[in-house]
Amino acid sequence: MLKKICSILLITVAFASCTKEETPLTVTPDDYNNAVDKVTEVIIHDIFSPPVASRIYAYSNMAAYEVLVQNHPEYKSLAGQIHELGETPKPDAETAVNYDVAALVAQMEMAKSLIFSEDRITEMRDSLYMQWEEQNPTELAASKAYGLQVADHIKAWMDGDMYKQTRTMPKFSVNPDNPSRWQPTPPAYMDGIEPHWMKIRTLVIDSADQFMPIPPPEFSMEEGSEFHKQLMEVYDVRNAMTEEGDDSEKMEIAKFWDCNPYVSTHKGHLMFATKKITPGGHWIGIVKIATKKVNADLMETVYVYTKTSVALFDGFISCWDEKYRSNLIRPETLINQYIDDAWAPVLQTPPFPEYSSGHSVVSGAAAEVLTQIYGDNFQFDDDTETAYGLPVRSFDSFRNASSEAALSRLYGGIHYRAAIEEGLKQGRQLGQFVAQNLQMKSNTAQASN
Template sequence: MRLIFTLQKAIYNITAILIVANSVLVYGSVGFISENPSSGAVIGATVATKWGEMTVRTMKHTPGGTPTYGSRSVGYMGLTMYESIVWGTPKKKSMVGQVSGLENLPVPNSLYKYNWILSLNAGQSYLLKQLYSQTSAINKASIDSLEKVIYQSEIGSTSQEIAERSVKFGQEIAKAIYEWSKTDGGFEGYKRNFDSTYQVPVGNGFWKAPKKGQSPVELPLHPYWGKNRTFAPANGVLPVPEIIPFDYHKDSPYYAQMYEVFAKRNTLTQEEKEIANWWGDDPSQTFSPPGHSYNLATITIKTAKPDLFTAAETYARVGMAVADAFINCWKCKYTYHAERPFLFIYYNLSRTWNLFWPEPPFPAFYSGHAGQAAAAASVLTDLYGGAFKFIDDSHVGRPKDEWRSVEYKARRFNSFWEAALESANSRLYGGIHTCQDNEVGLKEGKKIGQNINALSWRK
């Protein structure tokens, strides 16, 4: 069986390489990109989305992925994409001196010309392989293939001198950001996903590692992630929100929250089951919640067709917002160590109640799904408006969930906030979060996204 799986995975990745090659080559030579949203700029944005797709593909097919490390990765990938080309437009401003601890980056020589697509291309390839150095050789080959195909599609319209200068600049940006990333507290976090020394408080209302959860080990995931450096300085000083205190009495607000989860599980509609599955984003099976948000950035760019520079800004804002959302969420989770509904329901309501999904290996309050979805919705709304219609096809093609009788069908939304609310509600439908978890997550995520928006993006 292992050999069959390995062969299937190899075939998948080889196919991915061919798809990448075909999809980029069809556009031919892109050349220099201006700020104006011309046809050339749209093609440049397509190159950006190819790297967005490659990023989430790498996340999905690298074992041991977590939502925490994944959020960090998209934060740095998005920022690097933006910084590798920001000097190519007179309208946008670098994040140097604005995001936490980033005091300097390489600057292009104003006397020379650059091909910004080649800069972006080189930077994305370098950083993705550094952030996922643990990924398979086949995945690395896919990354190299995409970089080579884009390079070859550009070299016909660019002199060798400009090409070499552009590639070098993109790599220098990526290297500088990678070195800076080593000081944020989450460097190589995949090597220490679980902490056997961390002491979870014991008593009523406190979280306990699930016996049959998503993780094969009964330990907390990244308990110190909340201490990591945020991208937006303002997000690093947000206060921890208040929580409804534990109370097992039937007339208490706490009991009411838990009872709502219990009752909803027993009355799920087919539509609610489909929503639960769509936003499940189990890191062992998908590109995880931050990958889903990063993919929504790709979908947005494909739908709106902005220029290259706006596309890069979209990835930067979404990536950093999602990264900061997970830091703040984890700070909250390991401040309160709040139990998930299953334990309370088991001891106070029903010994036969069953979860829709296995439990995640970390405390409940507040919902990471809600927080990061709201952060992403906040930045995307600021960029593209409050009535932006799009189709989320992130999970189309996944096999039908036979046990729950759910197929993965594309979902349509009239706004980014509509999608964020659905993502939050999915956790109630799945039985692993209360409405309090979701509502606070949405509120905190909005603050986090607004702080990313408040950075000076325009000159």
Template structure:
């Protein structure tokens, strides 16, 4: 199946069918610093079932993300779907977290409860109960709880969610009349009289359970065993009899998991050169060029041997331990992808280099953003942070997929299961491949983070910037500059270029847009006054609503949030938005070909 080619717009609003190739040719994708750029060009869009040549050509979104201040807090009122399994996470009438969703009843409107700030910060208007969720959403929620209990980094989370939903897809495909699996093709296909809802639910659950226990083992007893029991299934059933639903699920998952155990990620900690028994340990011999920066003491310029390169940070984490994290995912360029050719989305030029005007300009632009941060921008930075103990940036888009499933009334019957299987299969693999693209660039260019670049350039000079919690904007020594981040997690432990957030989010938005046939999102979240983790009690000064008219709006806001937070430079954000959509395009084509019969 082919898709209609749309004349696209670049970030400046100009039509440019070649905009997606700019980053690969070394031109990058630049906009005006500190301003939300237009949506990046969309390569091809349409509905999953659009006919040949009939895919709609959608223009880039014109409605920017908005923030509306409200003076009076609203109390959350919500109900659990009748088949929603309580995984021990939430009690009714308590403060809600991002894992809880509400769908509005009137006129197709929706309010989405998601937050990167404390659970007490999130409120929503009165909404009706969500329709009955499919078994796919139940397992997706369980996977996200597994992520929250794990200590995995972003690319590991993206990979894990993709594997889990691929296991679900392969088990479901055995009961479809056309779809083929990723590993065993159509060899597991069951006859028409067995293609019943109950068989699909059981096969999916066994595949999901095997994947979850393999990928998030510490959560097996606390999350996955209780879910299986609540569904009436016995996780101890390891049957390989493919004439039964448990056998289908077990065999489908086994084929996927065995393949991915050797995909280059070192999930099992058995790769030669890695730390024996340490899951996902680096086995490539990466070593940073710079000595660690201890953020607890005055900046030492001699620790920066190469101002182009990433510098590890030493700080006190949220548990009170002094830590110096190494490069998370240094081996990721060697990880197998689903559809994107390895290295094909690597930048031809990379980030600005020390000694050039671009290097200085990107640092000054970020200082200007830091100095003029509004409450809205601070809230955006915190909402999208997705740091430790959250579902991380890849999982954030799984939450958006759950919202779309409920908004569009997928439901728990066979048709709803089919739609949820396909949506999350394509979404998670697109995000995982986009992550491989981001980490390929991170390893290739080993690029400096803003905290190192700004302190190196401006130590001993007075600059205007955010001066720290409750300090507002002041004139400070550039050597003391700190991003708008918690002291316990000042900057993620991997190089800057290109942005993982922007890659993940652009890929997620592109798949959601293709799957639904529209860029329309219509979601929002309310952050309570004073709910900031960085400046609690002060930010925001009154309740503030973030809303997204389109998926692209949400993805663009996720990207710029890292510039507000002092984590990324503009080029690292904008280039990644382009490559994230390119990765999603490739994954979408392959996923669609599989569920259409290969």
């Protein structure tokens, strides 16, 4: 009798599990924002350089976009537009793929393959998988398989971008006998970061030197020369700045756009890093702010992240090409050597040559893409830096934000004016090129946007 009752119970449980209704899976724009935020968190934790961080953002967003575009005919694939990127594989017609889920799977898989702290992405991924498995295991299996298939497609293409080869190339050689050439700066005196980044395959621009800026002012420590004037401007602006008073906003602007992942703090014999967001990460944060403000759906959200991150990626290649060509010495080095050995900038000088300004280039590039998408009078409140104890700053447009980001480098004491102004031009020209040449929406969709 007991065996009979147990058999009936087992059959009942089995029947209930077989007839359990599966709930369609959903992925919201906030789910995707959270996944991108997790990437930013890991980039900060692992202390990736600004150029390398841009690569992580670009490839992970591109993978998600290439999944979603299969289900959105109003958008265009990146295949044939991004250098050497072939057609994205299609899912099997018989499988019930949820493209939104597959896109998030692809994004997480790509991000996990590009960072060190894989466990941080894996933990988020497994939590989502557990929820989805409970709701609809059939849909999850099909969507997961397709998301991983697209991620593998992007990985195979990514392998040809020269990144692996640059890992084994020699360090940058400093020339201490040439007074105009870059030298490592305090307090850590780090080697020049990513001296071979210009060899990385571009995404949309034709070559690393396509938007090469004019040369910096000719090096001269003679009073009255253009170079010496710009050096003294950095010195004088810093000396006039205070935490309070008329120049207090300059201090706020400098700190708001710091975005230096290499800040070192020294206490006695101890040295430790203060981890911060990168310049690209700041603009990825602005993408989140903009898409949330317009209540963008998932497809639009991923589209904006992707196009912006492509501009950031190409922007860093363009900028680093010029940095290690002109190889210009930083203001801090010259001021300490020739003017005031006790002088220090507001911001720590990052470990690479001065010209052109990286923040100016990538801010200009990102702002042009975002302006193409949302217009030139897009007001937003930038809370990207609140995690670092900095107040919200408000802007009337993306271009205004990029102008302030560029000027922050003068206030921070880490760039001459030429690097700022020419860097901003360089970035805006590059951003306009990406905006015009990377066609991710059909003409009909663009007209209705």
